[in-house]
Each structure stands twice: as C-alpha cells, then as structure tokens.
Amino acid sequence: MIDREVTLKSLIAVLEGKKPERVVWQPRLKHWYDVNNVRNTVPERYQGKYLDEIYEDLKATPRQVWQGGIFGGGEFAGYPGIVAKEGEDVDVWVKQTKGLYYMTAPGDYIITKYVTPVGEMSSVLKRTEYGTSRYPVEFFLKDRESIKVYKYVLERRTYQFDWQRYRWGEKRFGDLIYPRGSLSKEPLMRLTIELMGVERTVKWLWKYPKEMEDLMELMTQDIEKQIECYAKTPVVELCFGSNMHQDLCSPRLFKKYLIPFYERVIPKIHKAGKYATAHWDGYVEKLLPLVKETGLDGLECVTPKPQGDVTLEEMKRHIIDEGMFLRDGIPAVLFLPWTPIEKLKEFTFKVLDTLGSTGRLILGISDLLPANADIERVRLVGKLVEEWNEKNF
Numbered sequence: 001m002i003d004r005e006v007t008l009k010s011l012i013a014v015l016e017g018k019k020p021e022r023v024v025w026q027p028r029l030k031h032w033y034d035v036n037n038v039r040n041t042v043p044e045r046y047q048g049k050y051l052d053e054i055y056e057d058l059k060a061t062p063r064q065v066w067q068g069g070i071f072g073g074g075e076f077a078g079y080p081g082i083v084a085k086e087g088e089d090v091d092v093w094v095k096q097t098k099g100l101y102y103m104t105a106p107g108d109y110i111i112t113k114y115v116t117p118v119g120e121m122s123s124v125l126k127r128t129e130y131g132t133s134r135y136p137v138e139f140f141l142k143d144r145e146s147i148k149v150y151k152y153v154l155e156r157r158t159y160q161f162d163w164q165r166y167r168w169g170e171k172r173f174g175d176l177i178y179p180r181g182s183l184s185k186e187p188l189m190r191l192t193i194e195l196m197g198v199e200r201t202v203k204w205l206w207k208y209p210k211e212m213e214d215l216m217e218l219m220t221q222d223i224e225k226q227i228e229c230y231a232k233t234p235v236v237e238l239c240f241g242s243n244m245h246q247d248l249c250s251p252r253l254f255k256k257y258l259i260p261f262y263e264r265v266i267p268k269i270h271k272a273g274k275y276a277t278a279h280w281d282g283y284v285e286k287l288l289p290l291v292k293e294t295g296l297d298g299l300e301c302v303t304p305k306p307q308g309d310v311t312l313e314e315m316k317r318h319i320i321d322e323g324m325f326l327r328d329g330i331p332a333v334l335f336l337p338w339t340p341i342e343k344l345k346e347f348t349f350k351v352l353d354t355l356g357s358t359g360r361l362i363l364g365i366s367d368l369l370p371a372n373a374d375i376e377r378v379r380l381v382g383k384l385v386e387e388w389n390e391k392n393f
Contacts, residue, residue: 004176007061011178014325014362015237015275015297022389023356025382026061026177026327028368029054030078034132035371043375052173058375059382062177063364066169080166080179082229087156091115110134114153121146121153130371141196144208147215150195154218159229166233180237181230186278187219188257192248205253216257223265231272238274239300245282254287262294277327281367283309292322300327303366304351307331312354320360328364329355330381335365335373341380348381352388 010020033051036042046054055062064078086092093113108127113120124138141147166179184190191201191212205212230238249258269276278294280287281301288310291299299319304312308331319326329351334344355361363385369378 002056002059002061002176008176008178011061011362012236014360015178017323017325017360019359020393022393023352023361023363023385024061025363025385026063027330027363027365027378027381028063028328029060029375029378030064030368031132032369032371032373032375035130038130038132046375058379059386060378062173065173066165066179080169080181080233080235081162082159082181082226083162085158085160086114086153087116089117090153090156109137114140114149116149116152118152119145119149121149136194136197139195139197139200141191141200144211147211151215151218154222157222157225159225161229161233166235170234178236179234180239180277181233181235183226183238183240184219184223185241185243186258186261187216187223188249188253188261189242189244190219191216193243198248216261220261220264224268227265227268227272227274230274235274237297238269238276240276240278242278242280243282244278244280244284244287246284246286248282249287251286251290254290259290259293262296266295285309285314288314288318291318291324296324298325298327298360300364301367302326302328303331304329305331307333308366312351316355316358320355320358325360325362326355327362328366329361330363330365332365332367332370332373335369335377337372337374341377344377344381345384348384349388352385352392356388357392 006021007024010022010024011026013020014024030051033042033054045057049057050065052062052065055065066079091114093115095111097109097111108131110125110127111122112125113122121140121142122138123136123140125134126137127134141150169179185193188201192198196204201212227238266276275297276295277298277300278296279301280291280299281303284302288302302308302310302315302319304310304315312329315326315329330344330347333339334347351361351363356363363381369375
C-alpha cells in the first residue's frame with residue numbers, strides 16, 4: 001500500500017529542491033492500458049479496472065489518470081487541462097472516415113477543417129493500428145493562404161480551464177499526486193511536428209523569415225493565453241509537450257528560436273506560481289548542454305542509452321547539477337519481455353544511485369511503458385525502489 005501523504009510530500013519536495021522522504025516510482029502506463037484494452041489483451045486480473053486501480057495493484061504512483069474512461073485523446077491526455085474556445089466567426093468541422101479518395105490503403109482518418117471569413121484550412125490525421133493515437137498525413141499549413149487563416153484563428157482563440165475534469169481527479173487522487181497541466185508545444189516544435197512538417201518549416205524559415213516569425217509571435221501569444229488561463233487554478237506544474245529531438249530542432253535553431261521563447265514565457269509561468277517543465281523524449285545529446293539557458297525547472301522523458309543517446313552521467317551534469325529535476329530515467333526497452341530481467345534490475349539501481357541520491361528525481365519510464373511490455377516488470381521496479389529507499393532514506 002502506497003503511503004499517500006509521504007508520496008505527495010516527496011513529489012512536491014523534488015519540485016522545490018528539498019530533500020524528499022523517498023524516491024517516488026511514477027511510470028506512464030496509459031499507452032499500455034489503452035492499446036491492450038482495444039485488442040483485448042489486458043491481463044485477466046486487470047480486466048474492467050480503471051487505470052489508477054492497476055497502479056494501486058502494482059504499488060506504483062499513478063500518472064496520466066486525471067480523467068475518467070479509457071481514451072484521453074492523445075499522448076499528453078490524462079492530466080487536468082484547458083479547453084480552447086474559437087472565435088464566434090470561426091467554424092470547425094470534424095469528420096472521421098474509413099479511407100480517403102487519394103489514399104491507396106484504407107485506414108481510419110480524422111479530417112478537421114477551419115472555416116473563417118478570410119479562408120479555410122484543413123488537416124488529416126491517421127489513427128494508428130489500434131486507434132489510441134494519431135499522426136498527421138496532411139498538415140494544416142500548406143501555403144501562405146493557410147497561414148493567414150491560422151493567424152485569424154489564433155487572434156480570436158481563448159481558453160477555459162476544465163474544472164469538471166479537475167474536480168473528478170481531485171476527489172480520486174488529490175491526496176496522492178499534485179495536478180499538472182499541459183501547454184502546447186513551443187512554436188517551432190509545433191510547426192515542425194503538428195502544423196507544417198519538418199521540410200516545409202525549414203524551407204519557409206529561410207524563404208519567408210518575417211512571415212514565419214510573425215506567425216510564431218502569435219503562437220507565443222497563444223501560449224501566454226494558456227498560461228494566463230492556468231494562473232488562477234490549483235495546477236502546480238505546466239509542461240510543454242515538446243517532443244524535443246535534435247533532428248527536428250538543431251542547436252542553431254534552438255538558440256535562435258527556443259531560448260528566446262523560454263526566456264519570455266517561463267517568467268510568466270513562475271509569476272503564476274507554477275513550475276515549468278518540458279517533454280524531451282528524442283535524441284537530445286546536442287541540445288542537453290543548452291537546457292541550462294532555458295529557465296526550465298525540470299525535464300521529463302529524457303531517455304538514456306541504450307535507447308536514447310545520452311548517459312546517466314550526462315543527464316545528471318546537464319539537468320540536476322544545473323538546478324533542475326528529472327522525471328523518468330529508465331529506458332522503455334528494458335520492460336520488453338525479451339530483454340534480460342537482470343539488465344532492468346542493474347539499470348534501476350544505477351539510475352537510483354546516480355540520480356535518485358540527489359533528491360531531484362521522480363523515477364519513471366523514458367518515455368512510457370510499451371504496449372507489448374511485461375507489466376509485472378513495473379511491479380518489480382517498485383520493489384527495487386522500495387528496497388533502495390529503505391537503505392538510503
């Protein structure tokens with residue numbers, strides 16, 4: 001049984017830079033849960049269970065559970081959130097279809113169209129095999145006319161905090177975990193991953209620098225609206241959904257666009273009484289030395305070798321030794337059934353000895369538990385963490 005009071009105190013202590021009473025084991029299980037529910041491969045003991053009930057059985061601290069039901073709508077769902085409200089003259093049409101006339105392979109697609117007085121823009125998302133996540137096959141921003149439409153949308157968009165969702169979670173786990181909210185990706189990362197794609201973004205930064213910078217200014221203002229919306233809520237931490245990867249954002253682009261962005265908005269997050277974090281789940285060896293210039297309070301999902309491209313020692317030097325905290329730290333591949341279990345045990349103690357001893361670690365899986373993972377390895381790590389805590393706290 002998890003000591004709820006000690007767990008919450010320890011989580012908050014990590015944020016505040018104080019010595020926690022223990023290292024908390026808080027892995028992301030939602031992807032595993034969603035996919036196995038769809039394909040009816042949830043272990044018998046967990047069938048019909050809510051995700052937080054599975055956490056309780058595994059003796060792990062819940063995460064991404066601040067929402068009822070199974071599907072939460074994406075990688076960063078499962079947390080308290082805000083809802084976008086479009087302008088009165090902005091119409092949004094969404095439809096789902098099986099196959100598209102220009103696609104040769106059938107599949108589940110989501111088509112979204114924005115209709116405004118200055119024009120239209122549309123995107124197409126494709127659901128993955130089990131429908132639990134999606135990726136773009138057609139981006140919103142295809143030409144300069146669509147940029148004009150997107151600017152119009154951003155100028156009129158406002159946000160409201162989802163109090164109903166918050167209260168649902170507060171009753172269920174408010175004495176165990178603190179509420180954290182998600183912010184949009186940083187403007188450059190959002191253009192690269194969600195709105196334009198890598199190739200078009202890089203080309204247009206070169207061909208139309210003023211137009212792109214004007215667009216990113218509006219996107220920054222949009223994030224400032226999100227921060228303002230969160231300001232008067234009980235949310236403790238705000239996390240950028242970056243999906244940071246050095247192949248999508250080179251050190252040169254990071255210095256030119258990301259650092260000035262962070263320097264502008266993170267003081268606003270701090271002024272609102274919140275902690276600022278970012279989701280860095282890609283290859284980040286070339287970017288990690290720059291994180292000290294961002295003003296971020298912490299990073300999540302940074303993935304060490306052999307899955308990622310950084311060592312635990314580099315993570316300690318560039319994150320924890322620079323005054324930030326780290327959430328996660330165990331490569332997801334170590335939870336796959338064909339990986340020798342001794343490797344998982346060995347790595348768990350190594351990350352605890354290297355990072356846990358600093359008091360700035362919330363232990364989790366980098367990035368999340370794979371759908372085909374051995375769920376019992378989550379229980380095993382919990383026992384290893386408990387053993388380590390007894391010796392070190």
